[in-house]
Amino acid sequence: MTSIPPVPLGLLAPELVVLAVAMVVLLADLWLPPARRGLLVVAAVAGAVAAAWLGLGLPDGVGFAGTYVRDGLTRAGQTLALAATALGLLVAPEYLRRGGLDRGEYYFLVLVAGLGAMLMAASRDLLLLFLALETLSVPLYVLAATGRGSVRSQEAGIKYFLLGAFASAFFLYGVALVYGTTGTTRLPEIGAAFSAQPVSASAAAGVGLLVIGLGFKAALVPFHTWAPDVYEGAPFPAAAFMSVVAKIGAFVALVRVFPMTLGALALHWSALLGALAVLTMVVGNLAALLQTSYKRMLAYSSIAHAGYLLVGVAVGTPQAVGAVITYLLVYAAMGTGAFAVAIALERGGAEADRIDDYAGLSARAPLLAVAGGLFMVSLAGLPPTGGFMAKLGVFLAAADAGLPGVILALVGFLTSVVSVYYYLRVAYVMFSPAPSAGVTPAQRSGVVHADATAIAPGSGTAGAAVRLHASPLLNLAVLVAAAAVIQTGILPSTVAALGAQVAALLR
Amino acid sequence: MVPATAYLALSAVLFTLGAAGVLVRRNALIIFMSVELMLNSVNLAFVTFARQHLSIDGQVIVFFVLVIAAVEVVVGLALIVDIFRSRETVDIDDVDLLRG
Numbered sequence: 001m002t003s004i005p006p007v008p009l010g011l012l013a014p015e016l017v018v019l020a021v022a023m024v025v026l027l028a029d030l031w032l033p034p035a036r037r038g039l040l041v042v043a044a045v046a047g048a049v050a051a052a053w054l055g056l057g058l059p060d061g062v063g064f065a066g067t068y069v070r071d072g073l074t075r076a077g078q079t080l081a082l083a084a085t086a087l088g089l090l091v092a093p094e095y096l097r098r099g100g101l102d103r104g105e106y107y108f109l110v111l112v113a114g115l116g117a118m119l120m121a122a123s124r125d126l127l128l129l130f131l132a133l134e135t136l137s138v139p140l141y142v143l144a145a146t147g148r149g150s151v152r153s154q155e156a157g158i159k160y161f162l163l164g165a166f167a168s169a170f171f172l173y174g175v176a177l178v179y180g181t182t183g184t185t186r187l188p189e190i191g192a193a194f195s196a197q198p199v200s201a202s203a204a205a206g207v208g209l210l211v212i213g214l215g216f217k218a219a220l221v222p223f224h225t226w227a228p229d230v231y232e233g234a235p236f237p238a239a240a241f242m243s244v245v246a247k248i249g250a251f252v253a254l255v256r257v258f259p260m261t262l263g264a265l266a267l268h269w270s271a272l273l274g275a276l277a278v279l280t281m282v283v284g285n286l287a288a289l290l291q292t293s294y295k296r297m298l299a300y301s302s303i304a305h306a307g308y309l310l311v312g313v314a315v316g317t318p319q320a321v322g323a324v325i326t327y328l329l330v331y332a333a334m335g336t337g338a339f340a341v342a343i344a345l346e347r348g349g350a351e352a353d354r355i356d357d358y359a360g361l362s363a364r365a366p367l368l369a370v371a372g373g374l375f376m377v378s379l380a381g382l383p384p385t386g387g388f389m390a391k392l393g394v395f396l397a398a399a400d401a402g403l404p405g406v407i408l409a410l411v412g413f414l415t416s417v418v419s420v421y422y423y424l425r426v427a428y429v430m431f432s433p434a435p436s437a438g439v440t441p442a443q444r445s446g447v448v449h450a451d452a453t454a455i456a457p458g459s460g461t462a463g464a465a466v467r468l469h470a471s472p473l474l475n476l477a478v479l480v481a482a483a484a485v486i487q488t489g490i491l492p493s494t495v496a497a498l499g500a501q502v503a504a505l506l507r
Numbered sequence: 508m509v510p511a512t513a514y515l516a517l518s519a520v521l522f523t524l525g526a527a528g529v530l531v532r533r534n535a536l537i538i539f540m541s542v543e544l545m546l547n548s549v550n551l552a553f554v555t556f557a558r559q560h561l562s563i564d565g566q567v568i569v570f571f572v573l574v575i576a577a578v579e580v581v582v583g584l585a586l587i588v589d590i591f592r593s594r595e596t597v598d599i600d601d602v603d604l605l606r607g
Binding site for chain 2: 130
């Protein structure tokens with residue numbers, strides 16, 4: 001007589017709330033008159049906030065035959081994922097309405113991607129981790145291609161999809177090899193089996209393939225080549241959301257797999273992750289220097305930030321892992337914020353994507369320019385912003401961990417210095433006077449954007465004036481992100497609790 | 508009796524063929540089929556390992572992988588059809604507006 005294992009649905013309460021709200025949004029879209037679509041966003045954001053609140057209050061537990069765990073890392077990861085989802089929802093409506101893309105599916109896809117990131121944080125099993133990774137990825141492929149009618153958006157979608165599916169296959173082969181050597185896919189049992197016997201070649205290859213799969217999602221060099229193209233082609237709000245939520249999912253999973261599961265074998269993987277971190281920081285920052293497109297600049301900047309985050313994972317001490325969690329929270333705010341500022345602008349019916357488009361912003365929208373400048377200063381890692389405290393936390397933890405960590409911290413510091421140039425250039429442009437009439441920004445900078453005019457009926461002409469659009473929801477998103485960046489910079493202790501919870505798990 | 512290592516070797520060969528197909532072929536549909544070949548080679552590995560360990564887990568995982576592959580087909584073919592409608596080609600060398 002076999003008994004049916006218990007189904008602890010209470011453990012899944014936050015996920016179920018997000019799923020239910022996603023379904024409601026998808027169905028309600030069929031009946032709501034177009035003028036009232038704003039309700040969908042409000043419902044979706046309310047669902048994300050409610051799920052985060054619910055998740056913070058739930059006790060620890062393991063369920064579903066040991067595949068699902070709710071602990072400090074789950075709570076921190078899910079709170080981050082839901083914060084990113086809420087911000088990703090708030091920045092979208094204004095842009096979508098302007099582009100005639102305002103459909104309930106968009107909010108549905110954002111919620112499902114957020115759900116995938118939540119499940120990645122709670123995975124205690126490689127199969128569940130793979131399913132969660134796909135739940136995160138598949139909606140993002142569609143979001144990248146939501147700019148219907150725009151060939152650039154289609155191109156972003158197909159590139160992201162083909163390369164993402166390719167990376168998923170590597171991840172899955174890694175799962176198979178690990179299963180082959182250990183006979184299980186449960187993470188704690190894998191950790192125990194790896195510690196009990198010398199690491200075999202196939203086990204090492206399996207773990208290496210897992211790094212490829214997660215590294216692709218996090219846009220680590222050399223698995224980053226998709227990121228600039230996809231961010232550039234995807235609609236602005238989709239790029240804003242995917243840059244943040246994919247990183248949260250991937251890094252929480254990396255923390256779960258490496259420091260938490262394979263902590264005893266740190267000698268074997270920390271050098272590999274450290275090398276990837278150095279490569280990612282150097283390539284991301286140097287490539288960002290050369291960009292004239294705001295989106296591509298932010299894409300390389302997000303690659304560079306993935307490098308800083310990976311420093312914390314590679315070091316793997318409790319202090320460093322706690323710093324990674326805090327860093328992810330700050331990155332969610334400043335990354336989404338930097339995109340949100342650009343969403344408020346439009347040039348001739350197209351996205352204002354050239355850095356030169358932001359000239360004169362301070363005269364026309366002083367508060368928006370101040371927020372934009374603040375996000376740039378924070379991304380560059382200068383005080384008194386959250387970006388500074390987050391970087392300081394990761395680098396100090398790395399420096400405390402011995403010689404390899406000191407090298408990583410040093411490379412991180414030097415590349416941060418390089419990054420100040422390209423971030424502050426954008427802030428400088430925002431506060432410089434607007435170009436005089438008759439001279440287009442393209443002529444002014446001496447850069448010819450042939451492709452901006454040659455494609456896509458409906459995309460703007462190079463010389464068209466930049467116009468400002470602001471909606472209450474977008475302003476709210478910018479305000480929340482700016483407040484988070486300032487608060488984490490001045491009072492870092494208020495968010496340290498999330499990181500401390502995770503660090504406690506490793507002690 | 509065929510040893511398990513033979514199945515694992517076949518799985519590795521199929522996976523490599525799939526990966527090579529993704530890197531070499533230029534037609535989006537063929538690339539996508541190569542990815543599916545990679546996923547199915549992993550399925551073969553899972554079944555073989557499940558047989559080796561005499562555990563059911565590996566066999567069950569195969570069903571999950573099949574579902575994920577079907578999900579990817581839904582999204583991937585929709586994207587490819589959308590691209591074909593606007594450009595009359597699915598050759599990825601012609602899909603090259605984004606660069607810099």
